[in-house]
Amino acid sequence: MSVQRAIWSRFEPVDLNEHELALQQHVREFLREELPRGTYVPGLGMNAAPDPEFSKKLATRGWLGMALPRRYGGGDRSVVERFVVTEELLRWGAPTGHHWIADRQSGPVINRFGTEEQKTRFLPGICRGELAFSIGMSEPDAGSDLASVKTRAERVDGGWLVNGTKVWTTGAHRNDWLITLCRTTEEADRHRGLSQLIIDLRGDGVQVKGIPFLDGTSDFNEVALRDVFVPDDLLLGEPGSGWAQSGSELAYERGGPERWLSTYIVAEQFLRELQAEGRPLPAGVAQLFGEAVARWWCLRGMSLGVARRLDAGENAAVDAALVKEMGTRFEQDVLAAIERLADLEPSPQSASLFERLLVTSVLAAPSYTLRGGTTEVLRSVVMKGLTA
Ligand SMILES: Cc1cc2nc3c(=O)[nH]c(=O)nc-3n(C[C@H](O)[C@H](O)[C@H](O)COP(=O)(O)OP(=O)(O)OC[C@H]3O[C@@H](n4cnc5c(N)ncnc54)[C@H](O)[C@@H]3O)c2cc1C
Numbered sequence: 418m419s420v421q422r423a424i425w426s427r428f429e430p431v432d433l434n435e436h437e438l439a440l441q442q443h444v445r446e447f448l449r450e451e452l453p454r455g456t457y458v459p460g461l462g463m464n465a466a467p468d469p470e471f472s473k474k475l476a477t478r479g480w481l482g483m484a485l486p487r488r489y490g491g492g493d494r495s496v497v498e499r500f501v502v503t504e505e506l507l508r509w510g511a512p513t514g515h516h517w518i519a520d521r522q523s524g525p526v527i528n529r530f531g532t533e534e535q536k537t538r539f540l541p542g543i544c545r546g547e548l549a550f551s552i553g554m555s556e557p558d559a560g561s562d563l564a565s566v567k568t569r570a571e572r573v574d575g576g577w578l579v580n581g582t583k584v585w586t587t588g589a590h591r592n593d594w595l596i597t598l599c600r601t602t603e604e605a606d607r608h609r610g611l612s613q614l615i616i617d618l619r620g621d622g623v624q625v626k627g628i629p630f631l632d633g634t635s636d637f638n639e640v641a642l643r644d645v646f647v648p649d650d651l652l653l654g655e656p657g658s659g660w661a662q663s664g665s666e667l668a669y670e671r672g673g674p675e676r677w678l679s680t681y682i683v684a685e686q687f688l689r690e691l692q693a694e695g696r697p698l699p700a701g702v703a704q705l706f707g708e709a710v711a712r713w714w715c716l717r718g719m720s721l722g723v724a725r726r727l728d729a730g731e732n733a734a735v736d737a738a739l740v741k742e743m744g745t746r747f748e749q750d751v752l753a754a755i756e757r758l759a760d761l762e763p764s765p766q767s768a769s770l771f772e773r774l775l776v777t778s779v780l781a782a783p784s785y786t787l788r789g790g791t792t793e794v795l796r797s798v799v800m801k802g803l804t805a
Pocket of ligand 1: 551552559562586587588637787789790791797
């Protein structure tokens with residue numbers, strides 16, 4: 418099959434049905450009431466602030482763990498319905514940081530590979546917005562080349578003894594648990610012999626040290642694991658299946674609206690403040706928004722297609738990689754175009770919300786094409802997948 422045909426067959430046009438549109442309306446009303454504009458600083462996509470109380474409000478409405486089974490506190494709803502809710506939260510800049518990772522991928526991965534005991538132990542807390550998770554994949558010498566992780570889990574009586582260092586671990590300083598990819602046996606094929614362990618971030622031997630980001634804040638960390646004992650009942654899935662399990666997480670991690678909406682708020686606020694001036698829009702603004710809306714609509718359709726494929730139980734890893742490759746470049750392109758048009762030295766102290774958002778996004782945007790897999794690596798995943 419040609420690459421072009423392979424892409425078309427994966428991304429058929431997808432519309433929201435009546436029920437999904439009603440849900441969208443419901444979330445918009447909730448946000449207008451609970452989080453009126455002007456009463457909070459909007460966050461940029463999944464970098465939005467953690468707010469456990471806000472997460473609990475979403476949980477009360479059944480908007481966390483939506484696609485998880487009802488018997489574990491979930492909503493038995495679809496991945497598309499979760500898409501509808503998260504799209505609105507991101508467009509509003511809502512403070513989703515507390516529950517983000519657990520709701521997006523840790524919950525689904527525990528539901529898919531976990532034991533009955535693990536599901537009963539973790540999923541209800543995730544669905545109530547109480548338990549927060551971090552992703553323990555990257556290491557100082559293992560980012561794109563994840564199979565070279567050196568964190569080792571050694572078999573001991575009743576469990577595993579873990580030693581190693583994870584890096585860039587978002588939220589580890591405030592979250593509860595870390596799903597950790599580590600080597601449990603040495604194998605000739607590096608993709609074998611890896612396993613996932615659920616590690617208590619506040620347990621003995623776990624040291625979390627913040628890594629300052631460009632803007633001076635620190636939301637990601639280095640996590641040193643020194644002789645950390647992990648009982649057998651916290652091994653996730655089969656020993657040696659960590660590579661495949663982590664790979665399946667990436668479909669949830671890469672294909673959602675957070676990969677093309679990080680700079681939406683900046684663009685919206687730019688337009689809002691220009692319109693408030695009451696003068697004709699400067700040259701170039703219509704072209705910027707025309708181009709952005711066209712690309713955004715296309716990405717949205719592709720991303721929705723990933724959600725529908727996940728609902729159908731299909732493997733969407735390649736599709737999700739394509740969405741992330743295109744989506745994160747789009748986010749950066751829109752920002753660069755706004756910077757050119759605005760033509761100012763934005764100040765973090767400015768009275769203009771647009772200027773303050775511009776400062777934050779200019780500092781955050783380089784990370785969009787790195788976190789969750791770099792552009793170069795995603796291209797390689799896509800081409801291998803489409804030509805296989
Ligand atoms: C804001 C942010 C949050 C993050 N949060 C987490 C987290 O919570 N948990 C976690 O585990 N990780 C996290 N990461 C890490 C992220 O997944 C890695 O940064 C990413 O996978 C790249 O790995 P690396 O930084 O080691 O770069 P490297 O793998 O060293 O890559 C360096 C450069 O080489 C290129 N390159 C590497 N291999 C190839 C290849 N085969 N072909 C072509 N080019 C290649 C890359 O594209 C890149 O440009 C986060 C990163 C950021 C920026």
